[in-house]
Amino acid sequence: MTAQILDGKATAAAIKSELATRVEALKAKGVQPGLGTLLVGDDPGSRWYVNGKHRDCAQVGIASIQRELPETATQEEIEAVVRELNEDPACTGYIVQLPLPKGIDANRVLELMDPAKDADGLHPMSLGRLVLGIEGPLPCTPYGIVQLLRRHEVEIKGAHVVVVGRGITIGRPMPLVLTRKSENATVTQCHTGTRDLSAHLKQADIIVAAAGVPHIIKPEDIKPGAAVLDVGVSRDEAGKIVGDVHPGVAEVAGWVAPNPGGVGPMTRAQLLVNVVEAAERAAG
Numbered sequence: 001m002t003a004q005i006l007d008g009k010a011t012a013a014a015i016k017s018e019l020a021t022r023v024e025a026l027k028a029k030g031v032q033p034g035l036g037t038l039l040v041g042d043d044p045g046s047r048w049y050v051n052g053k054h055r056d057c058a059q060v061g062i063a064s065i066q067r068e069l070p071e072t073a074t075q076e077e078i079e080a081v082v083r084e085l086n087e088d089p090a091c092t093g094y095i096v097q098l099p100l101p102k103g104i105d106a107n108r109v110l111e112l113m114d115p116a117k118d119a120d121g122l123h124p125m126s127l128g129r130l131v132l133g134i135e136g137p138l139p140c141t142p143y144g145i146v147q148l149l150r151r152h153e154v155e156i157k158g159a160h161v162v163v164v165g166r167g168i169t170i171g172r173p174m175p176l177v178l179t180r181k182s183e184n185a186t187v188t189q190c191h192t193g194t195r196d197l198s199a200h201l202k203q204a205d206i207i208v209a210a211a212g213v214p215h216i217i218k219p220e221d222i223k224p225g226a227a228v229l230d231v232g233v234s235r236d237e238a239g240k241i242v243g244d245v246h247p248g249v250a251e252v253a254g255w256v257a258p259n260p261g262g263v264g265p266m267t268r269a270q271l272l273v274n275v276v277e278a279a280e281r282a283a284g
């Protein structure tokens with residue numbers, strides 16, 4: 001292993017400690033931030049992520065509002081809980097854990113959320129703001145990736161970033177975040193329609209791998225010294241995470257974000273950042 005580690009666990013811990021101070025300041029002004037979550041169904045991974053978000057809240061002093069519905073919940077039942085969270089004054093920001101069960105129109109649910117309470121940065125209004133360059137909550141994983149790179153002093157400005165994947169939480173919003181003037185990267189987005197993935201990867205200073213295809217990024221595809229962030233989550237028969245990045249990549253890359261322990265903890269930290277920033281905006 002020659003690559004240096006982009007340590008998401010340690011970086012997220014540092015961000016959480018900074019946030020705890022900001023939450024104290026808000027409380028001193030009489031403002032109590034509260035994160036709501038809506039979990040629908042029994043997926044063990046989603047439950048683990050949601051529980052982790054509430055553990056993080058407890059650590060930094062953010063209140064928790066936890067709502068759950070069974071796998072069999074209808075569109076109307078889900079939308080009723082979204083309306084309740086929109087109205088609940090204790091809930092200053094919330095998320096609907098994705099994916100929602102088959103047959104549920106996730107976009108309709110996201111559209112129904114009060115955009116002022118969007119803690120995930122995935123409401124159409126928040127994504128529109130991102131396109132227009134207006135301040136607002138940023139999608140948690142893409143901005144978590146930017147923070148992870150910045151805090152390890154990996155140059156983003158002018159870098160050629162190849163993003164692999166076009167899912168709603170990472171691939172689709174990642175180029176929007178990276179091409180803001182404050183980041184100023186040049187981005188190539190690859191997906192299942194890309195003809196020669198390897199040719200694109202070889203050009204990259206930074207690779208964000210969010211395809212969900214085990215070991216799709218191979219050592220021979222990497223420019224020596226590149227930063228490689230593995231965000232893919234597949235599971236082997238034992239339930240262990242298998243990322244998008246082949247372990248041999250660490251012999252060629254300059255930096256790697258491991259999986260687990262890289263981008264995942266940063267996603268959770270950025271969610272708390274969004275909750276605190278929204279409460280600060282509301283408090284003036």
Ligand SMILES: Nc1nc2c(c(=O)[nH]1)N[C@@H](CN(C=O)c1ccc(C(=O)N[C@@H](CCC(=O)O)C(=O)O)cc1)CN2
Pocket residue numbers: 045048049052095096097098099120140141169241259260261262263264265267268
């Ligand atoms: N509403 C949302 N749904 C989903 C999002 C999201 O940002 N908003 N992203 C993912 C899941 N996710 C957060 O919700 C998430 C994924 C991974 C981690 C994490 O800390 N992972 C650990 C490993 C966990 C394990 O062993 O299973 C790590 O990488 O170290 C946190 C949050 C999809 N849904």
